[in-house]
Structure formats: C-alpha cells, structure tokens
Amino acid sequence: MAKTDSLQGTLDLLVLKIVSRRPRLHGYAIMTAIGEMSDDVLRAEEGSLYPALHRMEEAGWIRAEWVKKDSGRRARVYEVTAEGKRQLAAEEARWELVTSAVNRILRTV
Secondary structure: OOHHHHOOOOHHHHHHHHHHHOOOEEHHHHHHHHHHHOOOOOOOOHHHHHHHHHHHHHOOOEEEEEEEOOOOOEEEEEEEOHHHHHHHHHHHHHHHHHHHHHHHHHHHO
16 A cells, blocks of 8 residues: 555644654654554655644644744744644544454454
C-alpha cells in the first residue's frame, strides 16, 4: 500500500493525538512526528496536512498561534482544545471499533 493511502481517514486522529502529547508543534514538526512515530510507514503530505489543520481549527478542535522562532522566522503552532480532546476520544473509539472489525475479518476469512 502506498504511504499516502495509509493515512486516509486517520489524519485527524493522528494529528489530535500527536498535538495532545506534544503541544505547540508547527505543521512541519507534525508531519515529521507522523513519519518518525510510525517508523516511516505513514506520511502526511503538506497538501493534506495543512487543509486538515485549518479544518480542525475551524471546528474548534485545535487552536493556533503565530510565534517567532529562535531563527527569527514565524511559525504557526497548534494546541488541542477541550473540544479537541473530546473529538480525540471519539476518534480513538471509532478507530478501535474499525480495527477490531477488520481483525475479526482477517482471522475468519
């Protein structure tokens, strides 16, 4: 399976989980974390990640703030909101349900 296909339907879950564990990451750091934490099995592309971050911000799941980095460049950093924590719990429950169902099929077919 292509790496870009692996994230379909799970990007919100992964971003919310990573940002809840490591608040105030910028977009590139989130992309890097997805790759590193999955041993490079998963990859989030800019064309998918940044629209997802914007959508999650509009939904109230994350908040963003512009900060000035040590290098002098500005970066937009993200934090999970209380609503985002509720959404993360719902996403994790859905993921457990789906993976359990897939595993049942794999064991019986």
